[in-house]
Amino acid sequence: MAPADIDTSKPHPARLYDWYLGGKDNYPVDEELGRRLTAFAPVIPVMARMNRAFTHRATRWLAGQGIRQFLDIGTGIPTEPNLHQVAQAVSPDARVVYCDNDPVVLSHAQALLNGTPEGALGYVQADARETDRILAEAAEVLDFDRPVGLSLNALLHFLSDEMGAYAVVERLTAALAPGSYLVISHLTPDFHPAEASQKVRDMYRANGLTLDMRDRDRFARFFDGLDLVAPGILAAEEWHPELGEPVPGQEGAHSGEYVAVARKA
Template identity: 80%
Template sequence: MEQQDAGRDALSRIDTGKPHPARMYDWFLGGKDNYPVDEELGRQLVAFAPVIPVMARMNRAFMHRAVRWTAGQGVRQFLDVGTGIPTEPNLHQVAQEVSPDARVVYCDNDPIVLAHAGALLRGTPEGVVDYVQADAHDTAAILEHARGTLDFDRPVALSLIALLHFISDEDGAYELVERLKDALAPGSFLIMSHLTPDFHPEEASRKVSDLYRAGGLTMDMRSRERFVRFFEGLEPVEPGVVAAEDWHPELGEPVPGQENVLSGSYVAVARKG
């Protein structure tokens, strides 16, 4: 009943007058948990770049492969910031398929994600899945809540998937990542994907950014050099910083329609020594 009450309260707090990245991502993936304002901006973006839904699926497929790989390295704890609306398989399902005792904490700031958190909290009997409603900037609140489920004296895989391009340098993108990295024990991993202008014509990247900004959203596609800065002090694992489709493709299945499509995202996994 407590979870149901939280869901109803969350639904009452949803701002349907402004698009939200989590709901737009849901629309790109073919989900139903979005609103006309999200679909409107989504349709504008797809009208300009019809491959965007495929790119979204390629990004999510990277997350699946990276979590599968990290769990295969013995990591049993995961902190996923910027979770988005549940779309199976979710991160905990991938991790617990490798290790049923995996412990996962999800975090997002969109009330609609909280409203659907019940779907995120159904894990294996051996494992633990938790959710915290918080903004990515509020790292203190995220870590305080996560410590109730995760042991930060042991390795944790920190997942920041398709999040940081919605946070500008001026708004503290690098600082919030540093605070989260500082909390991790040696042997932990950072898993990240990020939109970049490097794979597409400058004019096209600028148009996409302008459409997001016209919808009231920050969009800061970062170059490879700026993306690499997030990993300072960490040891990249092979193959290093690459396009999403090039990160260990053998660990998953190809995304339908990805042939001749560039994901438009840099990805990497790096270890804290």
């Protein structure tokens, strides 16, 4: 039985993502939508794994650039290796704060907060649009006068323009010190037939979920005022593949998402 504060009447993106990855921390309502979506588009679980692989590569790259602080918003249910494990494998003193709005993720926070003795970990239970709260609570672990790697992976496509997606990114990046980085992965309709993308959007909407799959130009807007680092905006599988192992089942598949990393001057 789910705890009282967990809404199992409709799917949640974090639990749906967990189901795609073969996890057990989801409910029948999540599995039902997941099965319908994968029946229509069987590649979706591979796409989820490709997104995670990008997250690992980008984190490894940031740590290699000397970033020692990370803020991961839209964390999702823990699936090893978690972001802090990747970062602390490069730099044991890395400090990481996770943020998600699903109580299921909170219930697994202990797994997220088991890091190295040299580092520090924190967790914020908040909606991504609660930027002031996120920044205030994250500041208990992170020093925002020093560079931070901000990760918004597989998150922003669940926020429409009307819900303030661009404002969220602007407020968060405004709080970052020069030398910080922004990492985003985002579903896009650009790599799929228009009718297929619309079908997936409709299936999410019918279950009370927003899914705004932005095209390349709308994705690029999230990086206004920042300096994109090479190789720029690409599909997830094309971004520094040398930094991580291939994703099982990836051959011939496409991530269906744009990714990019940008630096704040």
